[in-house]
Amino acid sequence: MPQLSDATRGRILFGGDYNPEQWPEELWQEDVRLMKEAGVNSVTVGVFSWAKFEPTPGAREFGWLDRLMDLLHENGIGVVLATPTSSPPPWMGRLHPETLPRDADGRVEWWGGRQHFAHSSAVYRSHAAAITEDLAARYGGHPALTMWHINNEYCTYDWGDEAAAAFRRWLQDRYGTLDALNTAWGTAFWSQGYDDWEGILPPRHAHYMNNPTQVLDFKRFTSDALLECYLAERDIVARHTPHIPVTTNFMPFWQGQDGWAWAEREDIVSVDIYPDPRDPLGAQYGALIHDLTRSQARGGPWTVMEQAAGPVNWRGVNHPKPRGLNRLWSLQAVARGADAVCYFQWRQSRQGAEKFHSGMVSHAGERGRTFQEVKRIGAELALLSGKVADTRVVGADVAVLLDWNAWWASQQDGRLSCEVDHQSVVRAWHRALWEADITASFAHPEHDLSAYKLVVVPQLYLLTDRAIDNLVGYVRGGGTLVSGFLTGVADQDDRVRPGGMDERLRALFGIRTLHEWWPLDADEKVEAEGFRGTLWSEEIEAADDTYVVVPYKGGELDGFPAVLRKGRAWYLSTLPEPEALWPLLAGIAEDAGVRPPLDHLPADVEAVRRGELLFLLHHGRDTVTVPVPGRHRDLLTGEDVVDAVELGRYGVVVLEAAP
Amino acid sequence: MPQLSDATRGRILFGGDYNPEQWPEELWQEDVRLMKEAGVNSVTVGVFSWAKFEPTPGAREFGWLDRLMDLLHENGIGVVLATPTSSPPPWMGRLHPETLPRDADGRVEWWGGRQHFAHSSAVYRSHAAAITEDLAARYGGHPALTMWHINNEYCTYDWGDEAAAAFRRWLQDRYGTLDALNTAWGTAFWSQGYDDWEGILPPRHAHYMNNPTQVLDFKRFTSDALLECYLAERDIVARHTPHIPVTTNFMPFWQGQDGWAWAEREDIVSVDIYPDPRDPLGAQYGALIHDLTRSQARGGPWTVMEQAAGPVNWRGVNHPKPRGLNRLWSLQAVARGADAVCYFQWRQSRQGAEKFHSGMVSHAGERGRTFQEVKRIGAELALLSGKVADTRVVGADVAVLLDWNAWWASQQDGRLSCEVDHQSVVRAWHRALWEADITASFAHPEHDLSAYKLVVVPQLYLLTDRAIDNLVGYVRGGGTLVSGFLTGVADQDDRVRPGGMDERLRALFGIRTLHEWWPLDADEKVEAEGFRGTLWSEEIEAADDTYVVVPYKGGELDGFPAVLRKGRAWYLSTLPEPEALWPLLAGIAEDAGVRPPLDHLPADVEAVRRGELLFLLHHGRDTVTVPVPGRHRDLLTGEDVVDAVELGRYGVVVLEAAP
Amino acid sequence: MPQLSDATRGRILFGGDYNPEQWPEELWQEDVRLMKEAGVNSVTVGVFSWAKFEPTPGAREFGWLDRLMDLLHENGIGVVLATPTSSPPPWMGRLHPETLPRDADGRVEWWGGRQHFAHSSAVYRSHAAAITEDLAARYGGHPALTMWHINNEYCTYDWGDEAAAAFRRWLQDRYGTLDALNTAWGTAFWSQGYDDWEGILPPRHAHYMNNPTQVLDFKRFTSDALLECYLAERDIVARHTPHIPVTTNFMPFWQGQDGWAWAEREDIVSVDIYPDPRDPLGAQYGALIHDLTRSQARGGPWTVMEQAAGPVNWRGVNHPKPRGLNRLWSLQAVARGADAVCYFQWRQSRQGAEKFHSGMVSHAGERGRTFQEVKRIGAELALLSGKVADTRVVGADVAVLLDWNAWWASQQDGRLSCEVDHQSVVRAWHRALWEADITASFAHPEHDLSAYKLVVVPQLYLLTDRAIDNLVGYVRGGGTLVSGFLTGVADQDDRVRPGGMDERLRALFGIRTLHEWWPLDADEKVEAEGFRGTLWSEEIEAADDTYVVVPYKGGELDGFPAVLRKGRAWYLSTLPEPEALWPLLAGIAEDAGVRPPLDHLPADVEAVRRGELLFLLHHGRDTVTVPVPGRHRDLLTGEDVVDAVELGRYGVVVLEAAP
Numbered sequence A, B, C: 001m002p003q004l005s006d007a008t009r010g011r012i013l014f015g016g017d018y019n020p021e022q023w024p025e026e027l028w029q030e031d032v033r034l035m036k037e038a039g040v041n042s043v044t045v046g047v048f049s050w051a052k053f054e055p056t057p058g059a060r061e062f063g064w065l066d067r068l069m070d071l072l073h074e075n076g077i078g079v080v081l082a083t084p085t086s087s088p089p090p091w092m093g094r095l096h097p098e099t100l101p102r103d104a105d106g107r108v109e110w111w112g113g114r115q116h117f118a119h120s121s122a123v124y125r126s127h128a129a130a131i132t133e134d135l136a137a138r139y140g141g142h143p144a145l146t147m148w149h150i151n152n153e154y155c156t157y158d159w160g161d162e163a164a165a166a167f168r169r170w171l172q173d174r175y176g177t178l179d180a181l182n183t184a185w186g187t188a189f190w191s192q193g194y195d196d197w198e199g200i201l202p203p204r205h206a207h208y209m210n211n212p213t214q215v216l217d218f219k220r221f222t223s224d225a226l227l228e229c230y231l232a233e234r235d236i237v238a239r240h241t242p243h244i245p246v247t248t249n250f251m252p253f254w255q256g257q258d259g260w261a262w263a264e265r266e267d268i269v270s271v272d273i274y275p276d277p278r279d280p281l282g283a284q285y286g287a288l289i290h291d292l293t294r295s296q297a298r299g300g301p302w303t304v305m306e307q308a309a310g311p312v313n314w315r316g317v318n319h320p321k322p323r324g325l326n327r328l329w330s331l332q333a334v335a336r337g338a339d340a341v342c343y344f345q346w347r348q349s350r351q352g353a354e355k356f357h358s359g360m361v362s363h364a365g366e367r368g369r370t371f372q373e374v375k376r377i378g379a380e381l382a383l384l385s386g387k388v389a390d391t392r393v394v395g396a397d398v399a400v401l402l403d404w405n406a407w408w409a410s411q412q413d414g415r416l417s418c419e420v421d422h423q424s425v426v427r428a429w430h431r432a433l434w435e436a437d438i439t440a441s442f443a444h445p446e447h448d449l450s451a452y453k454l455v456v457v458p459q460l461y462l463l464t465d466r467a468i469d470n471l472v473g474y475v476r477g478g479g480t481l482v483s484g485f486l487t488g489v490a491d492q493d494d495r496v497r498p499g500g501m502d503e504r505l506r507a508l509f510g511i512r513t514l515h516e517w518w519p520l521d522a523d524e525k526v527e528a529e530g531f532r533g534t535l536w537s538e539e540i541e542a543a544d545d546t547y548v549v550v551p552y553k554g555g556e557l558d559g560f561p562a563v564l565r566k567g568r569a570w571y572l573s574t575l576p577e578p579e580a581l582w583p584l585l586a587g588i589a590e591d592a593g594v595r596p597p598l599d600h601l602p603a604d605v606e607a608v609r610r611g612e613l614l615f616l617l618h619h620g621r622d623t624v625t626v627p628v629p630g631r632h633r634d635l636l637t638g639e640d641v642v643d644a645v646e647l648g649r650y651g652v653v654v655l656e657a658a659p
Helices: A004-008 A026-036 A063-074 A090-095 A122-139 A161-175 A178-185 A213-242 A257-263 A283-297 A325-335 A369-388 A404-410 A424-437 A463-476 A501-510 A578-591 B004-008 B027-037 B061-075 B088-094 B122-139 B161-176 B177-186 B212-240 B259-265 B282-296 B325-335 B371-386 B402-410 B422-435 B463-476 B505-510 B579-592 C004-009 C027-038 C063-075 C090-095 C124-141 C161-175 C177-187 C212-240 C259-264 C280-296 C327-333 C371-387 C404-410 C424-433 C464-476 C501-509 C577-592
Strands: A011-017 A042-045 A078-082 A145-149 A270-272 A304-306 A339-342 A398-401 A440-441 A454-457 A478-482 A511-519 A524-529 A531-534 A536-542 A547-551 A562-565 A570-571 A605-610 A613-618 A624-634 A642-649 A652-657 B013-017 B040-045 B078-082 B146-148 B270-272 B300-305 B339-344 B398-401 B440-443 B454-457 B480-483 B511-519 B526-527 B529-535 B536-542 B547-551 B562-565 B570-571 B606-610 B613-618 B624-634 B642-648 B654-658 C014-017 C040-043 C076-084 C145-149 C271-272 C301-305 C338-343 C400-401 C440-443 C454-457 C479-484 C511-519 C525-527 C530-532 C536-542 C547-550 C562-564 C569-572 C606-611 C613-618 C625-633 C641-648 C652-657
Touching: A004 A339, A011 A304, A011 A369, A026 A063, A026 A369, A042 A063, A042 A145, A063 A078, A063 A122, A078 B061, A090 A122, A122 A213, A122 C177, A161 A178, A161 A213, A178 A213, A178 C145, A213 A257, A213 A404, A257 A283, A257 A404, A257 A605, A270 A283, A283 A304, A283 A325, A283 A424, A325 A339, A325 A605, A325 A613, A325 A652, A339 A369, A369 C511, A398 A424, A404 A424, A424 A440, A424 A578, A440 B579, A454 A463, A454 A578, A463 A478, A463 A501, A478 A501, A478 A578, A501 A511, A501 A562, A501 A570, A511 B371, A524 A562, A531 A536, A531 A578, A536 A562, A562 C525, A578 C440, A605 C271, A613 A624, A613 A642, A642 A652, A652 B212, B004 B146, B004 B339, B013 B300, B013 B371, B027 B061, B040 B061, B040 B146, B040 B339, B061 B078, B061 B122, B088 B122, B088 C464, B161 B177, B161 B212, B161 C454, B177 B212, B212 B259, B212 B402, B259 B282, B259 B402, B270 B282, B282 B300, B282 B325, B282 B422, B282 B440, B325 B371, B325 B606, B325 B613, B325 B654, B339 B371, B398 B422, B402 B422, B454 B463, B454 B579, B454 B642, B463 B480, B463 B505, B480 B505, B480 B579, B505 B511, B505 B562, B505 B570, B511 C014, B511 C371, B526 B562, B529 B536, B529 B579, B536 B562, B562 C177, B579 C424, B606 B624, B613 B624, B613 B642, B624 C063, B642 B654, C004 C338, C014 C301, C014 C371, C014 C479, C027 C063, C040 C063, C040 C338, C063 C076, C063 C124, C076 C424, C090 C124, C124 C212, C161 C177, C161 C212, C177 C212, C212 C404, C259 C280, C271 C280, C280 C301, C280 C327, C280 C424, C280 C440, C327 C338, C327 C606, C327 C613, C327 C652, C338 C371, C400 C424, C404 C424, C424 C440, C424 C577, C454 C464, C454 C577, C464 C479, C464 C641, C479 C501, C501 C511, C501 C562, C501 C569, C530 C536, C536 C562, C606 C625, C613 C625, C613 C641, C641 C652
Parallel strands: A011 A042, A011 A339, A042 A078, A078 A145, A270 A304, A304 A339, A398 A440, A398 A454, A454 A478, A478 A570, B013 B040, B013 B339, B040 B078, B078 B146, B270 B300, B300 B339, B398 B440, B398 B454, B454 B480, B480 B570, C014 C040, C014 C338, C040 C076, C076 C145, C271 C301, C301 C338, C400 C440, C400 C454, C454 C479, C479 C569
Antiparallel strands: A511 A536, A524 A531, A547 A562, A562 A570, A605 A613, A613 A652, A624 A642, A624 A652, B511 B536, B526 B529, B547 B562, B562 B570, B606 B613, B613 B654, B624 B642, B624 B654, C511 C536, C525 C530, C547 C562, C562 C569, C606 C613, C613 C652, C625 C641, C625 C652
């Protein structure tokens, strides 16, 4: 299987999406000049070129791409070649309306935007295969080609008739018999027993709540149907170029695709990252995406396929990146394992829906601040490349467990609290680790966890038997486990386990009876000894041999456990406020033998070790001094650092032990 | 006509919806054991069993119900048998798409949820009749059968084509000629004159506001169409079992059905009650539902068909019931006339959309707090049964007037204020009576009111001539009438009466000219002498012989009447804040000879007299002492009470005069 | 071309929409009596009479209108006769469903409301032409007829199939070739290249953002398609009555129609004005509509076709007009050039969707406050008529530039800030002029601006080359130009100009580089020397020869220009708070030789000169004294005013220099 290193060849890839079809061909030379000035060594082309390749059904217009690939190659710029299948040309919808997806209300998603493809349409798939085949045949041997990029940000749901038929086939594969499906979905409730496969639909608009297992399976199916699209194109290009790695770009921390299942099928794991520059925890959000993507890449290098050099254009108010922030966040990604730092897009568009999304070359052009900062980043990445590329992050000994099935099942209608957002809960726990200066990994609950010193479960509402046994085995094997509330509630079919929580987990944590869940209102806090909880609380009766670490104080739950512990298994029945969660978790981690990459880190300074290097990243604006015992060299400046280093606003040093 | 007493036979019914088809049959024995432990004497079965009864079109699977009914009967548990017609099996929609309702936007309401039946579909109706017929034939003679429960929470609107045709037939019945319809609807405005019955539609999505009388008639029609469904099934079961009472369960205080018209056609009036445990006025909300349902039952006993033992699962955040609250609210319903205290549902589901809706046996099982409290309630109801069942509430001498037609007409687009919510206004007035310790009844404005000492009109925007004459006659006959604003504005066709308020009412209240309505913004208050008004104010010129009880103070309405009075007829042109409304109403009530059930009640203590008994219900958490002159016995504890009784948090005593 | 003066004949028109078909014919006599009592000299009839004229397809029922026109004429009341084409009868939709519009989601807009016509439906257009022809033929010669009123508040968008076909034809006219369209729309982005005209659709619901130029062109097309409807009917009536002026009533400051393009095709410019009586800046809003409409009428007289005598019924909470406000705002319109003061509607409806919209005769009738105030206004207008009618506003030397194309293009999805609302920005700048007591005009950026002393550009995101050259030429010719942010960004196709702002404009204002736009969050302020900015800020590098009038202070933009100036060209990169904008603008205006109509005006007093008269309008509630040097006569009271006049709450004087 080809690797990312087959594309990077010892360098950090630097570049971005390049859509030259938007520009007159005479501008290409200028683009290449600026790319070289900026140290760009990789561009992604073809993402939205289907109508250019195939302006009428069956036509092929590749001449422009021939010229472009040659030009790039002549200038030493590699090409990540995309299949253009995320946005079919208008003629596809016009001639084959069944290729257009429909939403749960039956509304057609018309062309005129992007990603308007019905994933299970046979016509769409055959057209997508044909254009992929021809691209692979023509460019598979081109020396500029370094990587295949399939489709773009797979995210299109479809409730239409052809999707319904595919959903039924998927269900037949999963359940075999209607009886099994009826059992799994609990259709005895609300008179939903199916007597015929043809009666099964995607969860379309209903009078009142849809069947939750139907909704869950529809999310599983959608992820799988999109993965089928990926694999079909992957197989085509891999047949032509078995040595060229293949990827697709994930949307960051995105519900629509099962990230674990997809990553297993990719040569390279890639992600798009768009923190809000105004988010005071934007750096932590970035770190989370980095950690998750690296973990999907089994700890090895991965690629930032897209980020923004300045503002995006899809928020309500889209803020630019203040001076230095682009550099800081780019180097943060490298620190956390990225071997590619790429942007959407090279040159900011003048037309179309994304013309206010920034580019490496903004509307202000070469003289603009944006491009000046891009050039500096390119130069610094070149300095680091030799020491960084293809190395691994060190010391990420804590696993945060995440499972899309649990995420999907927990976000249904008809649950106890709409305030409990899975993503926010996971982020709260990752933030606590980040504030405790601990480098986190992510893992699936059925992964082998034995290498981790600490396993954190922010919330796994749904857990399979196998996953539960895995967790129990991990603790029995000496591991330390910390679990947040609403974990182990449901089985793989979203069937609530007797007692409201699996009995093995209750035994593990020392819970005799879970009497009631007490969700909290939006801004409500619950008092416990020493902290205040948010989002949730529980009326739990602890077992005899269990230590109530923190009881609730006052109110209906006075004296009931907020935090309880049985040996190395901890359970939190609420989410402590951030200022309480991180010290709690830091203490548990320390007991479990987990250490930060560097001691005595000032607030706002992030430290990560990758390979032989120590990255120090300053997310604040005031100058701070970081104690770094010993003698190091800063690869960015070439200067020596002895015992301490000073970091200004958004400052970064990359230290190598001095010889 | 059979009565509730034919089902209760001297007991208070205690139990809930039982959906055994969700569980393996071996669990039924366990269920029955726990039911008996909890004093359950009635369960409702079959509500969502259509797909179980008729898994394929025309099939019949009754064996499981045969076994269940026998089992229940053997254990002394009566059965409320439901027709399963609220949720047709998936094959119905698949084979007969016209049985699926459509919303005003044309969206289909697909199966996969519940209540997805097009009420006017001939196919649906014939299938519903067939399954009802077979159920009645098979179980009409079963000794466990105590009551029929038709459908469930009728609430499905339909804007589709078959509903449109039925709407036209309904309109032909109502108006006879197109001319009459055009006149009633005021179609001369906006060029809406109909030249053909076929041109008339339900009020589907329009460019701008729909014709309001069309909307009003569509609501009337929908209530009637659903009632036709009810009556069709009622007639079938009544033919088989003329001695068994028939009911359907209302949603509480629900706009969709004309509660008066429906109640007249029911043997038993039943309601589902779901106050929010976090609502500080949840007890008052419960009392309102109790009073309304009792009044629909013509003052006699009625049934709580559903309530929740703990949380529901359809609010944003669903809170459990704190310890004692389930008992308190259950006994409150009995105090206010209920002869049945039932739950949705017996055993909390493990699957399906309502698995987080609590049950009498929660996920925590037998040991859980929920079931322990349920057992206590069952035991206490058994203690009360002999003294309470089939008795009537005493002293409910005040009638609050409510009419669905007025409600519907007042909630249209294009009115002066979206802040005036009919339900909230009615609740504000009921709350004032509740805070004044006055037991309220409800009545329709055309009812005979002569037995009431005081009649309160929170708001009857629409009043028929007959209703107006009834109110005028009531005051002429010596009654005291208090009316809130926006009353008597429109006639039965939502036609504004000359002067903006019917002239008979203006004469009754002493209003010369109603110059302008002055609605208030969301949080705006208007100052009057001695209180502040909310929601609304009016520029009224009082007639000469009228007493301005309270004038507005300052602002544009300075000096105009906020409260005026002509003899025993009072009119409030604003809604006083709660702390002002109840003393005002208490004073008027006292003058009218209305007395609370007990004097000197502490705040938070509710007193109701039913039959020979005095119920005292404490809705607060601090212990209070209630003076109760004389010697009584508390039926719950068997202890004597002399001159006073102490009530703890959520405490209840049921007192009988000591012999 | 006929003029407004052909209809007014030396008078101010006073009256309103009259819908006699809502009332029994015997009430018409009463209506006419009250009209005469109120000084009504003009009523608009027929607006919603199509179903009355043509109750079945092809029928004609004109007898009632014959009688009405005769009655009005006998009583000296002129008739503005409307074509009834905004609301087709129900039979039209029933027999021709393709005449019903569809929204972007595909939802039909059914009959039962109003304005449910598909503008490009051939069937609709032919029916509309036929009824217009017959009306013109029958009433063209009637002596009561003074004006034609085509349709009503054109505002219906349509995304349906027939509109799609018309859109394609419009695009073929605009672009000629598909290549030109593909270039203009930038379809190279997102694979949107069209290979066939048939592939082009209105911007229907898409998976993600629609192509912005497609959206822009669809707005242009919709305005043009509606204008075609107008012109088709206009041509018919003009053929019959070349001497009778034709108009249609605009919705105020409304995005749907290009007000400049429409006004050019109208004999008379008419507008409907509905300020919220609770809006503390309602008078300024009114003034803006007046100034805009007058400017559309090339500075000459215009008509208030609709206003409300009291509340409207389409806001959330609809407040009545306090005593005196109707008079104040009516006279304000006259001051700013109106020669007609009309209402929707004469008699408040008892039925239909607008029965809570006030009328000149309210539900309270003749005795009600509303009618009493209407009578006073009618009497006062009669006093003014001879001196006012057909005169022009004096001294409106400042042009505020407005262009619908810029408005449309700036309000797309995918822009940097959803907080920047074009209408609010324009209103902010007009408000500053209003607060500086400067009478404003409006102009299109391609108009001849040479007559203006000052030109203000609140925001013209899109500017054609011709418009840019016009602005540059204006400044070169000695004019003073002040521009707000986000001006000159895009060309006519919404293509961002290199540098993010046209280079001619950058040269004009002295901007070297526009590095980044920094939009502000909803309530965020940016500090500058001496004021705080709202909505927006920019990272601008000033050219050498440019004066940084106000720099930003602190934050990321510290020292960058907030306000810069090159000669007489000013640029503001933020929107100063209101208390800073008006003095800034007043200073610039004074330097440019612009003077208020009167010096030393108290706050809340508006002064406008029209013809020989000086109007003073007091928008406050406390009595103020206004210095007015010299001797004048107040036309309303006939009293002399020497050197000063006192104005009470909502007071108005109309002063003529004493001889």
